[in-house]
Amino acid sequence: AQSVTQLDSQVPVFEEAPVELRCNYSSSVSVYLFWYVQYPNQGLQLLLKYLSGSTLVKGINGFEAEFNKSQTSFHLRKPSVHISDTAEYFCAVSTPEGGSQGNLIFGKGTKLSVKP
Amino acid sequence: DARVTQTPRHKVTEMGQEVTMRCQPILGHNTVFWYRQTMMQGLELLAYFRNRAPLDDSGMPKDRFSAEMPDATLATLKIQPSEPRDSAVYFCASGLAGTSGRAWGQFFGPGTRLTVL
Numbered sequence: 101a102q103s104v105t106q107l108d109s110q111v112p113v114f115e116e117a118p119v120e121l122r123c124n125y126s127s128s129v130s131v132y133l134f135w136y137v138q139y140p141n142q143g144l145q146l147l148l149k150y151l152s153g154s155t156l157v158k159g160i161n162g163f164e165a166e167f168n169k170s171q172t173s174f175h176l177r178k179p180s181v182h183i184s185d186t187a188e189y190f191c192a193v194s195t196p197e198g199g200s201q202g203n204l205i206f207g208k209g210t211k212l213s214v215k216p
Numbered sequence: 217d218a219r220v221t222q223t224p225r226h227k228v229t230e231m232g233q234e235v236t237m238r239c240q241p242i243l244g245h246n247t248v249f250w251y252r253q254t255m256m257q258g259l260e261l262l263a264y265f266r267n268r269a270p271l272d273d274s275g276m277p278k279d280r281f282s283a284e285m286p287d288a289t290l291a292t293l294k295i296q297p298s299e300p301r302d303s304a305v306y307f308c309a310s311g312l313a314g315t316s317g318r319a320w321g322q323f324f325g326p327g328t329r330l331t332v333l
Contacts, residue, residue: 134321143220143307143324144259190259203249203272204322206259 103125104191106207114215115183121176121210123191132194133166133174139187146190150174161185164202186214217241220325222308228247228331231276234296237328239308240289248291248324249309250283265291266313298332305329 107122125131132151136144148159155167167177174191192204213216221240229235241248249264257305263273268285280302281292295302309322 136324143326144309144322146321146323149321152226203261208258 102131102193102205104193104205104207106189106191106208106210107210109212110211112213112215116180118179119181119185119212120130121189121191123174123176123207123211125172125174125193127193133165133167134192135163135174135176136190136192136193136206137157137161137187138190138209144190147176159168161191181212181214183214183216185212185213191194218306218323220310220323220326222306222325223262224328225326226329226331228333229298230333231234231299232297233332234294235298235302235330235332237306237308237330239291239293239310239325240307241291242308242323243299245310245312245314245320245323247311248285249307250293251307251309252304253307253327254304262293262306275323295330298330300332303330303332 103126105124114118134149135147137147138144147163148157148165150157151166158164163176163178165174167174190207190209191207193203220242222312223238225234246286247266250262252260252262254311260275262276263283264271265285280295305327307327309324311322
């Protein structure tokens with residue numbers, strides 16, 4: 101069965117510093133990978149997704165993620181964060197086949213806290 | 217600006233009462249999901265539909281929860297009777313799955329914050 105592990109539940113960082121939010125997945129088949137962001141009291145918003153092609157994916161708000169098949173990772177990065185990036189970030193995997201077609205498996209989330 | 221809408225945004229009710237949450241998916245999307253989010257359990261998938269047919273509702277307590285799609289523009293999630301442990305934020309999401317069934321991403325509504333006293 102597929103699963104998603106977000107290694108850090110909380111990441112504090114100072115404004116303008118770089119950040120990396122880690123995500124590892126387990127799957128025996130090819131996957132689609134996603135990062136979502138949830139601002140306080142809001143729903144989840146799609147940041148970026150990897151479906152195929154280039155392993156470096158660029159998303160909204162200056163975020164990017166790199167798909168590493170050998171390490172089964174899909175880490176999210178931003179070179180310089182802003183206060184407004186404070187939110188919870190969720191990594192997710194979509195399975196290609198089987199009864200869960202179309203479903204997403206979500207990680208537990210990482211709370212990014214950007215301090216001035 | 218297409219988006220998923222959910223009503224009500226907030227609901228406070230007493231234990232034993234029926235609760236109905238509604239969702240309008242993005243026009244043209246063929247897959248609708250219901251999630252529940254709590255501090256303890258995180259984001260849990262309750263049920264999802266493809267072309268209005270239920271595909272998986274294994275995450276839902278069957279004795280009290282029910283999910284339906286009366287038509288392509290409306291999805292409902294009902295709890296009867298409600299219990300304090302049902303207090304959570306309930307999200308609806310919609311997406312477009314291709315012929316292979318793989319999801320190209322899901323778009324989430326703002327959620328319904330349910331409090332059962």
